[in-house]
Amino acid sequence: MKKLALAISAIALGAGPALADHHEETPGRDFSGVYGGSYTCADGEHGFYLDLSTVTPMDDHWMVSGTLGLFPTLAGTEDGAADVAGSFAVSGTVSADMQIELEPGEWLVQPPRYGAAHLTGELSMFSEGQWQIEGKPIVPGMPDLCSALVATQFLPAHAQAE
Numbered sequence: 013m014k015k016l017a018l019a020i021s022a023i024a025l026g027a028g029p030a031l032a033d034h035h036e037e038t039p040g041r042d043f044s045g046v047y048g049g050s051y052t053c054a055d056g057e058h059g060f061y062l063d064l065s066t067v068t069p070m071d072d073h074w075m076v077s078g079t080l081g082l083f084p085t086l087a088g089t090e091d092g093a094a095d096v097a098g099s100f101a102v103s104g105t106v107s108a109d110m111q112i113e114l115e116p117g118e119w120l121v122q123p124p125r126y127g128a129a130h131l132t133g134e135l136s137m138f139s140e141g142q143w144q145i146e147g148k149p150i151v152p153g154m155p156d157l158c159s160a161l162v163a164t165q166f167l168p169a170h171a172q173a174e
Contacts, residue, residue, distance in 0.1 A: 042168060043067065043135055043143045049163030050085055051149055059083040060163050077103040096123035110135040112145060138164050
């Protein structure tokens with residue numbers, strides 16, 4: 013039994029670095045985490061929060077899900093429309109060329125008279141080990157209502173575990 017345990021340990025130790033190297037090369041591990049930034053709509057600037065909590069590698073893309081939040085900013089308008097806070101579940105994909113597409117899910121906190129939007133954008137490296145999303149929310153029926161979304165990963169998932 014000891015020989016079997018030693019053989020399994022030796023195999024595991026031998027496979028460890030190769031698995032770790034492959035894991036390091038997988039961008040999915042790196043782009044999961046928490047992002048913060050803002051976007052602009054006709055009613056002003058909104059704060060933006062995205063927690064990509066689940067990233068599942070597929071053959072040619074990644075399935076992602078998490079929580080998207082919006083909140084007031086100092087640059088938001090005074091009329092109350094941009095002074096909202098809420099959050100909803102999101103799910104979608106990140107393609108091999110780093111295009112992100114998120115669909116809205118169930119509201120967790122829904123502001124009055126406010127609808128959830130789709131999100132489309134591109135992931136790119138912001139700095140060493142951090143990602144940035146540039147894109148825009150797509151409001152159903154009003155695709156040009158919002159623009160200029162920029163959000164930077166400030167808490168990578170691997171940093172949360174440390």
